Amino acid sequence: MQKAIRRADAKLAxxxxxxxxxxxxxxxxxxxxxxxxxxxxxxxxxxEVKALHDAYTEINRNGPREKPRGRIxxxxxVILLCLAKKSRDADHLQNFVYDQQAGLDPETLAEDLRxxxxxxxxxxxxxxxxxxxxxxxxxxxxxxxxxxxxxLQPRLPGLFDDLIEEx
Numbered sequence: 001m002q003k004a005i006r007r008a009d010a011k012l013a014x015x016x017x018x019x020x021x022x023x024x025x026x027x028x029x030x031x032x033x034x035x036x037x038x039x040x041x042x043x044x045x046x047x048e049v050k051a052l053h054d055a056y057t058e059i060n061r062n063g064p065r066e067k068p069r070g071r072i073x074x075x076x077x078v079i080l081l082c083l084a085k086k087s088r089d090a091d092h093l094q095n096f097v098y099d100q101q102a103g104l105d106p107e108t109l110a111e112d113l114r115x116x117x118x119x120x121x122x123x124x125x126x127x128x129x130x131x132x133x134x135x136x137x138x139x140x141x142x143x144x145x146x147x148x149x150x151x152l153q154p155r156l157p158g159l160f161d162d163l164i165e166e167x
Contacts, residue, residue: 001029001078002036010082017078018071026068030056033077042087045080052077125151 001020004013020029030053037046052073059070096102101109127134129144149164 001032002040005036005078005081006040006086008082010079013082014075014078017074021068021071021074026056026074029074033074033081036081037084039091040086040088041081042085042089045084048080049077052080 001013001016004010004016017029017033020026033049034046034053037049056068056070056073059073060068063069097104125147127137127139128147129135129139129141145164149161
């Protein structure tokens, strides 16, 4: 099911999801769909899958457990997941960056940890017009809006970009 969703094969993914559901593994299907939404899909799709699961749960709240209803919600979740833009960034962040420390220099990291102890310094960009230290450093609201706008990554064009003063 998950591999079919990754490849946007809605027919095959839907078939296996409903086959599992029909076989009494409905909650397993939902756990997998939620996991797929986090591991393989870009954006906030997990909230949509969660809402479909909530609707499924509501439909079945007073019904017989041995014959659940609401497979339409599973079908819709599968379709949305298949159509979604795919990104494995969340999975890669935890498995490569955190677990394997890929892309990190072990020598630099070890030295940073040794010298830092348990304290991790607050980055300078955190001190802005909203903090006493930032105001003491001369940060203003105008600086704040410009700096935060410039720091957006990735940045999509906004409706009010023209209101942010350009240097």
